[in-house]
Amino acid sequence: MAEPSAGSSRELSAAPARLVVLVSGSGTNLQALLDACADPAYGAEVVAVGADRPGIEGLARAERAGIATYVLPVKDFASREEWDAALMETTAGHAPDLVVSAGFMKLLGPSFLARFGGRTINTHPALSPAFPGTRGPADALEYGVKVSGCTLFVVDEGVDTGAIVAQTAVPVEDDDTVETLHERIKVAERAMLVDTVGRMVREGFAVEGRRVRIGR
Structure with a gap:
C-alpha cells in the first residue's frame, strides 16, 4: 500500500x-x-x-x-x-x-x-502468509496442512502480501481434492468478505503499518 x-x-x-x-x-x-x-x-x-x-x-x-x-x-x-x-x-x-x-x-x-492504497482490499484462498499466488489451495493440499482457509487483506505492491484484515479457517479433509477444498474455501471467503466489508463501512477502520483495526 x-x-x-x-x-x-x-x-x-x-x-x-x-x-x-x-x-x-x-x-x-x-x-x-x-x-x-x-x-x-x-x-x-x-x-x-x-x-x-x-x-x-x-x-x-x-x-x-x-x-x-x-x-x-x-x-x-x-x-x-x-x-x-x-x-x-x-x-x-x-x-x-x-x-x-x-x-x-x-x-x-x-x-x-x-x-x-489503504482502501483497496482483496481476498486470497489460503491463510496468509502461507501459500501466496494463484495455486493457494493446491499448494496447501500438496504440503499436507490440516487447516487452510482464506484471507482478506489490504492490497500493496506485492502478491498477497498486504496487511491482514480478516481470516477464516477451513479444515482440510482426508479425501479432499483441490476442487473440493477450493469450493469450501470460496464459500467461507464470500461470507468473510460480506461480513468484514460491512463492519469496515459501518464501524470505520484504520490501517497502521501491518495492523488493521476495525471500529473506533
Missing part, C-alpha cells in the same frame, strides 16, 4: 459507503456484495464495477443490477503503467470509499495504489 507508515482510515458517515468492485470472471463475490447491499442496514452500495476484459459474467451481474461498468483491457494500452493510470482515473471517477478486488486477476500498480 502507498505510504504504509502514514496509515489510512475511513471514518463513519451517515451516507452508504461507495464501493467499486473489480472483477475478471464470474463475479460470485460481487454477487454476494450486491445481495448484502440490498439491505440498507448493511451500510454500503456498489456504485461501479470495473473489469480487465469484456464479456464476463461479473459485468453481466452488474448490468442486470443497473450498476455502471467499465472495461480496461491491458492490451489496449501501450504499457502496463498507462493501463494502471487509466484504471486509477476511471475508478476515481466513481469516488469510491472502498475498492474491492473480487477475483480481479491483475496486479494493481503504483498509480492506482498511490490513489487508493
Whole structure:
C-alpha cells in the first residue's frame, strides 16, 4: 500500500459507503456484495464495477443490477503503467470509499495504489502468509496442512502480501481434492468478505503499518 507508515482510515458517515468492485470472471463475490447491499442496514452500495476484459459474467451481474461498468483491457494500452493510470482515473471517477478486488486477476500498480492504497482490499484462498499466488489451495493440499482457509487483506505492491484484515479457517479433509477444498474455501471467503466489508463501512477502520483495526 502507498505510504504504509502514514496509515489510512475511513471514518463513519451517515451516507452508504461507495464501493467499486473489480472483477475478471464470474463475479460470485460481487454477487454476494450486491445481495448484502440490498439491505440498507448493511451500510454500503456498489456504485461501479470495473473489469480487465469484456464479456464476463461479473459485468453481466452488474448490468442486470443497473450498476455502471467499465472495461480496461491491458492490451489496449501501450504499457502496463498507462493501463494502471487509466484504471486509477476511471475508478476515481466513481469516488469510491472502498475498492474491492473480487477475483480481479491483475496486479494493481503504483498509480492506482498511490490513489487508493489503504482502501483497496482483496481476498486470497489460503491463510496468509502461507501459500501466496494463484495455486493457494493446491499448494496447501500438496504440503499436507490440516487447516487452510482464506484471507482478506489490504492490497500493496506485492502478491498477497498486504496487511491482514480478516481470516477464516477451513479444515482440510482426508479425501479432499483441490476442487473440493477450493469450493469450501470460496464459500467461507464470500461470507468473510460480506461480513468484514460491512463492519469496515459501518464501524470505520484504520490501517497502521501491518495492523488493521476495525471500529473506533
